[in-house]
Amino acid sequence: MMPVKRIEIIVDELEVPKVLKLLDEAGVSGYTVIKDATGKGDRGLRGGDDLTGVFANSYIMTACPPGEKLDFIVEALRPILKQRGGVCLVSDAHWIIH
Amino acid sequence: MMPVKRIEIIVDELEVPKVLKLLDEAGVSGYTVIKDATGKGDRGLRGGDDLTGVFANSYIMTACPPGEKLDFIVEALRPILKQRGGVCLVSDAHWIIH
Amino acid sequence: MMPVKRIEIIVDELEVPKVLKLLDEAGVSGYTVIKDATGKGDRGLRGGDDLTGVFANSYIMTACPPGEKLDFIVEALRPILKQRGGVCLVSDAHWIIH
Amino acid sequence: MDLNLLIGNFLNPPILFFFLGLLAVFVRSDLEIPTPIPKILSLYLLFAIGLKGGVGIAASGFETKIAVTLAAATVMASVVPLYAFFILRRKLSVADAAAIAATYGSISAVTFITAAAFLEKLSLPYGGYMVAAMALMESPAIIVAVLLYRLRSSDRNGSDFSWRELWRDAFFNGSVFLIMGSLVIGVLSGEAGATALKPFTSDIFTGVLCFFLLDMGVVAARRLGDLKRAGVFLTAFGILLPVGNAAIAIPLAYALGLSQGDAFLFTILCASASYIAVPAAMRLSIPEANPSLYVPMSLAITFPFNIIAGMPLYLAIINRIWS
Amino acid sequence: MDLNLLIGNFLNPPILFFFLGLLAVFVRSDLEIPTPIPKILSLYLLFAIGLKGGVGIAASGFETKIAVTLAAATVMASVVPLYAFFILRRKLSVADAAAIAATYGSISAVTFITAAAFLEKLSLPYGGYMVAAMALMESPAIIVAVLLYRLRSSDRNGSDFSWRELWRDAFFNGSVFLIMGSLVIGVLSGEAGATALKPFTSDIFTGVLCFFLLDMGVVAARRLGDLKRAGVFLTAFGILLPVGNAAIAIPLAYALGLSQGDAFLFTILCASASYIAVPAAMRLSIPEANPSLYVPMSLAITFPFNIIAGMPLYLAIINRIWS
Amino acid sequence: MDLNLLIGNFLNPPILFFFLGLLAVFVRSDLEIPTPIPKILSLYLLFAIGLKGGVGIAASGFETKIAVTLAAATVMASVVPLYAFFILRRKLSVADAAAIAATYGSISAVTFITAAAFLEKLSLPYGGYMVAAMALMESPAIIVAVLLYRLRSSDRNGSDFSWRELWRDAFFNGSVFLIMGSLVIGVLSGEAGATALKPFTSDIFTGVLCFFLLDMGVVAARRLGDLKRAGVFLTAFGILLPVGNAAIAIPLAYALGLSQGDAFLFTILCASASYIAVPAAMRLSIPEANPSLYVPMSLAITFPFNIIAGMPLYLAIINRIWS
């Protein structure tokens, strides 16, 4: 089992393409997206109840080896999160290599 | 990056408002909810296949700094989980501060 | 709070029954499934945009005590992941016992 | 003629699609209506039946006979859970007995709708106010059951219980609210509104109902497994109580001088058991009760029994008595 | 007669269902249309109105008067955000002012659709090309607002800004694209296509609209809370600007020699505010702007005002002037 | 007249909406039909066509000619994958060859439905039993392909393979099961059922088909990228094999003495490729095969080719021969 960093990102549905582009640039091996995550944060309630996607979140998860990639992603995400809001959590995990 | 506790709660869709109220009372900075999580546990299969929400789960995730808040949440959740079933996991993570 | 291993599995929607059967055999106390996880990996983009389920992922999460169960699950999963693709992450967590 | 009714009902597309749904699960087909479609289909059915009822009332006007019928409906909905509770107490915990009592005291809108479609197929008329009766019958059983539960049960986990919430769950839960609302809108907008909405609320209605019952079949079959837990007593209860309720409802309807169509719907309401409004309310106000008992009972026993055997049976009896 | 219009509109099922949705939230009912159903309902409405418009154009043919009207529509959609911006700047940041200006410069397809249904109820005819006008009026305000924002704002976070993307968001966002596409398809397939699609696009239309407005009511009521943040100034703005726009649109429509139906739709377009296309575009190109201002303003103030009071008001005035 | 057919088909709303879907992706619009709506739309289409077919059979009755046609259909569905496999083996692995062979041996219900709508537009009649033929043609290719695969491939990963599961996936997968079920229900409920369901199954059918094809266009365009991997050989295969199958099907249909409408549908069935039932089955029983080959081939090449150029082409030839 390979130690990896598990990065969880929660952002506007509308920001998702930008974040995924960023992950591709970082060269992660892949990612998983769960749409229609509702929630609450500094920008208030986010019902998935609208037609605009302005108030809907998506949940993005990617596992990547610790090191440069991770730092690149984190640094690239900061401005987005700062400007557009959202959350990014990093935790440790082990990847079952197959 | 700030060390935080990542709390995951899986409960009846019907219990969600109660749990969120509890989280608000605990003063967490926010939370994320993913509806329509199906699953299996002590109370048997939980298809998302019903009209009542009685057999549907929701997944709730919140990140909060370790310490009192966490303890408050855990203690407040216990009776709910005991009575209504459900699961609560706590793990370590780092929050990208923006 | 009981230390547990948090196993996350992301596979084809079509593989889910097989994986859940496997988890039941391993005797886990339960699991949670989130359907319609889209994503990207070695097998390319996985829009949830098709009628076949061939290109849709599901997210499976189970918490189980460290030890044999875990090893059994990991070993049983490897061939499936190898052949059908997908990802399995294992991380540490604490279960709020109720 | 009873047999004709039975067969006629059996060959009714909605019923056939219910069977198709059951069959899908038995042959382990992966056929299923993905969430949240069943939810929206049921909202559509409530929306449509509510409007139909409202327009019907607007047309017929409001007579005292209607008021009497509505009163009778409310009374039945409050009495049924009482005797159901005491029957169930012989074998079950207070919590389970109360929750199942609520389930059978309340009504199943889809059963009502299927029955109404059955009447239309036989071109037997019915009054729009019966929809109002349905709406009125959803909630009382919930209140009665929770009262029984709280009077009889030692552990009241009063901590997080609130009458206000119960009241809201009982009278303002989505389905009750939507039927009532559509009913009122039907009354207000009357003929004009009716004609504008007819293609949506009437013409495609049967088709949507078929689709919905297809899903009901799948869900019912899936829940059948839980019945092992329910055992013989509850399985029998799931068939005999509806018949018993019908045995009370039919004479009562006769005494009230209802038309055959109205009497039939009144009977089916008393005989039917809830699986939308009540389970949600019970889960919240009687958490000790086991949903794997009361949901499969109403969904996998009483609902199929009513739409397959119950409807033709009740109607046959009514035809005998009225003619 | 104004009063009749008001009441007639008020008793229109779609409006009544909008109120029902509001009410559901106020009584804290759990009634809601689950995602993604509202999305698909709105796609259906755009699809249907687009086809209707296209067929209408195919029937009427393309005269210069149409071209003039379309030009006037585009001009209005570009001018409204200008003066809206400078009014808003008195109290708001450049970002918020620009975003709200875009919201009110653009249009609300659902308001237009509700207005069209209102006309059909009164059997007042309107030209299919008004749908084209609607489609044309969605985008200009977005461009204008972003221009204003980028000229006036110091921090342009130019980093991730791209005109190509803005252009695409403005002209190819899902709703604009679907209306335009359906419109063209309506023109191409003409009468033959129309008859084949009529049951889907016309007959069940009102019913679907009711369902959609039920959800709109729920969403609007949920967003009402955000209005505290908006305050008196913006709440007043949300009502007065539409009226002001109407006061410009009506004489203009008269000058252009539009029929009463077309004038009414032209007015409602100018008076309506966007809550689908614009918020998404603003979120991406003016991220500093606070969506909790511009969304609730258009959704919870302007939309209800227009469909409840605005429509009968504007039509009454038009009837006065034209007759 | 061929040209008229081509244009007439091209201006058919469903086809136009397919193009609109393609266009949406090319201009990078964010238009999309959110899941699970496409799924439910396709269930609706199967439901509706199944009922139509059943009612048709109930009306026409069951003659030997029908039996012969169904037999021929089954044979074609078993033979096509055979020769397809050996053609494909020249360039591809056993797994990929078998999976693609299954894809082209089986049928596309939506292609069939679009073809049926095309016939109705030209008011050419067809027999309800052709729907039965469609249902029968879905599964054999799956069995044949898996047989070929398991005979020819060294690595059989027999571990988790089960014929029972394969059988179930082939004959009881959701789409096959729903068509078959609706067909039988159509036969059982006959005229009475038909009239009750007509508004839902027939009137709004074309509209729903347009919506579904809009989504098909989006999905097909998205999958176009994968075709790079497919290369020239498979791209050509995706067009030439259908034409080849049609070249066999048309004379066969003539020999069987089918009407023009039935012959056309028989041809389109042989020419069409599956992208619902087969991919799911292949994924499970031939996991080595690459879905990014067989799905885009049927979805992004063969499906568009058939509904745009194939349908008018096949019909033109049939008209020539039959007249």
Ligand SMILES: Nc1ncnc2c1ncn2[C@@H]1O[C@H](COP(=O)(O)O)[C@@H](O)[C@H]1O
């Ligand atoms: N402490 C938290 N834990 C989990 N999710 C959060 C937290 N804070 C914010 N979020 C999620 O991130 C989204 C955007 O956060 P914000 O930008 O702070 O409004 C919220 O809608 C939540 O879904």
Ligand SMILES: Nc1ncnc2c1ncn2[C@@H]1O[C@H](COP(=O)(O)O)[C@@H](O)[C@H]1O
């Ligand atoms: N060991 C577990 N791992 C992950 N999820 C679980 C586990 N046990 C239970 N769950 C989830 O929690 C829900 C309620 O659990 P229970 O109350 O035990 O029936 C289940 O339906 C699952 O979705």
Ligand SMILES: Nc1ncnc2c1ncn2[C@@H]1O[C@H](COP(=O)(O)O)[C@@H](O)[C@H]1O
């Ligand atoms: N590095 C990763 N992080 C998160 N999810 C991943 C990762 N790699 C693959 N996945 C998920 O696993 C699915 C199947 O992966 P694959 O078999 O590599 O195509 C993908 O569609 C993603 O949803």
Ligand code: NA
């Ligand atoms: Na009852």
Ligand code: NA
């Ligand atoms: Na406007």
Ligand code: NA
């Ligand atoms: Na074929």
